[in-house]
Amino acid sequence: MPILFTPEDLLQYLYKETSPAKTRAIEDALHSDWALREKxxxxxxxxxxxxxxxxxxxxxxxxxxxxxxxxxxxxxxx
Known part of the structure; x- marks a missing residue:
């Protein structure tokens, strides 16, 4: 089951405010989820x-x- 990220999660990622573990999880999801990349x-x-x-x-x-x-x-x- 894929992990769902909120817009707030993406904003934190964008401003480099996520933990290293969450950063890795978001980057992994970005590689496979085109909708997340668009967001x-x-x-x-x-x-x-x-x-x-x-x-x-x-x-x-x-x-x-x-x-x-x-x-x-x-x-x-x-």
Missing amino acids: LEVLITSSESLGTTLESPRAVAVQNVLNYARETAVAESL
């Missing part, structure tokens, strides 16, 4: 995207704020 890949991709920072807002967002400010300023001046 790990999703976690890896997600963790990599968490590290990406948004350095500036999209131009559309800035334009929306400026348009709202103009509309509000005109309405208040009347």
Whole structure:
């Protein structure tokens, strides 16, 4: 019977927080279980995207704020 690993187990493995025995068990399971490998890949991709920072807002967002400010300023001046 295969050992079932939770997403929490995979996260601990990803961040190297598992015991040596659990690390070996997860690595053995990764060799034979493609679904587990896919889950790990999703976690890896997600963790990599968490590290990406948004350095500036999209131009559309800035334009929306400026348009709202103009509309509000005109309405208040009347």
